[in-house]
Amino acid sequence: xxxxxxxxxxxxxxxxxxxxxxxxxxxxxxxxxxxxxxxxxxxxxxxxxxxxxxxxxxxxxxxxxxxxxxxxxxxxxxxxxxxxxxxxxxxxxxxxxxxxxxxxxxxxxxxxxxxxxxxxxxxxxxxxxxxxxxxxxxxxxxxxxxxxxxxxxxxxxxxxxxxxxxxxxxxxxxxxxxxxxxx
Amino acid sequence: xxxxxxxxxxxxxxxxxxxxxxxxxxxxxxxxxxxxxxxxxxxxxxxxxxxxxxxxxxxxxxxxxxxxxxxxxxxxxxxxxxxxxxxxxxxxxxxxxxxxxxxxxxxxxxxxxxxxxxxxxxxxxxxxxxxxxxxxxxxxxxxxxxxxxxxxxxxxxxxxxxxxxxxxxxxxxxxxxxxxxxxxxxxxxxxxxxxxxxxxxxxxxxxxxxxxxxxxxxxxxxxxxxxxxxxxxxxxxxxxxxxxxxxxxxxxxxxxxxxxxxxxxxxxxxxxxxxxxxxxxxxxxxxxxxxxxxxxxx
Numbered sequence: 001x002x003x004x005x006x007x008x009x010x011x012x013x014x015x016x017x018x019x020x021x022x023x024x025x026x027x028x029x030x031x032x033x034x035x036x037x038x039x040x041x042x043x044x045x046x047x048x049x050x051x052x053x054x055x056x057x058x059x060x061x062x063x064x065x066x067x068x069x070x071x072x073x074x075x076x077x078x079x080x081x082x083x084x085x086x087x088x089x090x091x092x093x094x095x096x097x098x099x100x101x102x103x104x105x106x107x108x109x110x111x112x113x114x115x116x117x118x119x120x121x122x123x124x125x126x127x128x129x130x131x132x133x134x135x136x137x138x139x140x141x142x143x144x145x146x147x148x149x150x151x152x153x154x155x156x157x158x159x160x161x162x163x164x165x166x167x168x169x170x171x172x173x174x175x176x177x178x179x180x181x182x183x
Numbered sequence: 184x185x186x187x188x189x190x191x192x193x194x195x196x197x198x199x200x201x202x203x204x205x206x207x208x209x210x211x212x213x214x215x216x217x218x219x220x221x222x223x224x225x226x227x228x229x230x231x232x233x234x235x236x237x238x239x240x241x242x243x244x245x246x247x248x249x250x251x252x253x254x255x256x257x258x259x260x261x262x263x264x265x266x267x268x269x270x271x272x273x274x275x276x277x278x279x280x281x282x283x284x285x286x287x288x289x290x291x292x293x294x295x296x297x298x299x300x301x302x303x304x305x306x307x308x309x310x311x312x313x314x315x316x317x318x319x320x321x322x323x324x325x326x327x328x329x330x331x332x333x334x335x336x337x338x339x340x341x342x343x344x345x346x347x348x349x350x351x352x353x354x355x356x357x358x359x360x361x362x363x364x365x366x367x368x369x370x371x372x373x374x375x376x377x378x379x380x381x382x383x384x385x386x387x388x389x390x391x392x393x394x395x396x397x398x399x400x401x402x403x404x405x406x407x408x409x410x411x412x413x414x415x416x417x418x419x420x421x422x423x424x425x426x427x428x429x430x431x432x433x434x435x436x437x438x439x440x441x442x443x444x445x446x447x448x449x450x451x452x453x454x455x456x457x458x459x460x461x462x463x464x465x466x467x468x469x470x471x472x473x474x475x476x477x478x479x480x481x
Contacts, residue, residue: 021209021212023212023213025213048210048213049210050209050210050212050213052209057209058209059208059209059210061210063219065219065221068477070473070476070477071245071471071473072242072243072244072245072279072471072473072477073242073245073431073471076224076225077428077430079224079225080224080225080359080397081397081398084359086221086359089221157397159397159398161398161429161430162429162430165430181212
């Protein structure tokens with residue numbers, strides 16, 4: 001009985017230790033719309049994300065107002081006409097890395113990962129599956145991914161007048177330098 | 184006693200495990216979110232309402248080039264093609280020197296006027312971390328009427344050609360669609376038509392914007408002159424317009440009884456009477472050019 005108790009005691013502690021989470025508060029999310037008429041891109045350097053390395057659970061969130069553009073008018077139209085930030089101030093992702101066990105956080109290398117979950121943009125949540133990678137070099141961990149989203153899927157209406165200037169499918173790439181959460 | 188202690192330790196350990204396992208909202212472990220300030224932008228589609236300045240500033244490094252037209256009075260009928268046979272024209276160059284400071288220069292063929300102004304934003308409506316119920320800007324401008332003096336026998340001074348104005352723009356964006364602006368103005372004229380009228384004209388304007396769709400809005404502006412300052416033959420300015428935004432351009436189409444497109448004219452020298460159909464059709468066409476790309480910190 002005593003041994004069993006000690007076992008449970010150490011087992012539960014090892015469980016607490018295994019809660020190794022990584023986070024970033026300055027993940028970079030960049031989107032790019034490419035058409036012959038116009039190239040539109042915005043960058044947000046203030047996305048937050050947390051990765052639970054033991055379960056693979058991954059969450060990311062950002063303020064849409066944080067996207068910066070080269071042209072002020074584009075930024076205004078992005079916020080006002082397309083993303084409607086007063087109604088939908090945030091976008092985010094909630095899901096998991098299904099093959100997190102293949103990543104050895106203690107060893108340098110590039111680990112391809114499969115990500116599935118729900119992406120919320122403009123108040124619309126959709127299931128998404130994509131690929132990414134986790135790079136570990138001298139203890140610096142960075143996670144990145146590139147994927148496409150269709151404006152139509154997220155109820156982002158594009159007026160006929162500007163249809164040639166805005167791509168139907170927007171390329172999104174993101175990179176997060178992850179730090180270990182100290183708790 | 185020992186048994187009870189062991190049991191307690193067991194319970195404690197298990198509950199600790201449980202609380203950590205229960206964290207399904209991962210982001211919450213980063214602590215509460217930092218509060219941000221959300222500024223009210225896009226209160227109007229462009230930096231003009233119709234004739235008046237709007238609370239919007241041209242962004243830093245951006246040149247806003249406008250071509251404005253006012254055609255003749257609509258009541259000219261079919262013979263005058265409802266005013267389209269005549270047109271007065273103004274070229275306007277507005278530039279954002281900083282986020283809050285905008286300067287502008289214009290030339291209009293009506294009375295051959297050159298004008299310039301600067302507009303500084305003092306308060307910016309915001310919510311969140313920093314709260315401010317209204318936006319407030321100050322405008323100071325000068326106009327030079329270069330048309331030949333009507334009475335050339337009189338000793339004419341250059342200063343007689345000068346007009347000055349000071350304005351406050353007080354605006355609130357009540358919702359995504361509705362904005363209201365109040366604009367008290369002081370207009371000073373160095374030379375006036377007679378001693379019966381004042382050199383200084385105080386007026387207050389009220390203007391509003393209601394969005395109809397994402398890309399279209401209706402604007403109304405009315406300028407009220409306090410009594411007894413200008414010749415009774417002049418009317419207060421009333422204008423109604425539509426803004427249509429098409430990406431890089433804004434088309435402002437409007438009906439107004441003001442012929443002039445500079446403050447000295449549209450505040451204090453309107454000959455048009457709406458009730459008699461002395462209405463001009465006109466437009467402002469705005470195109471923005473990013474001259475200096477912004478450097479985004481972080």
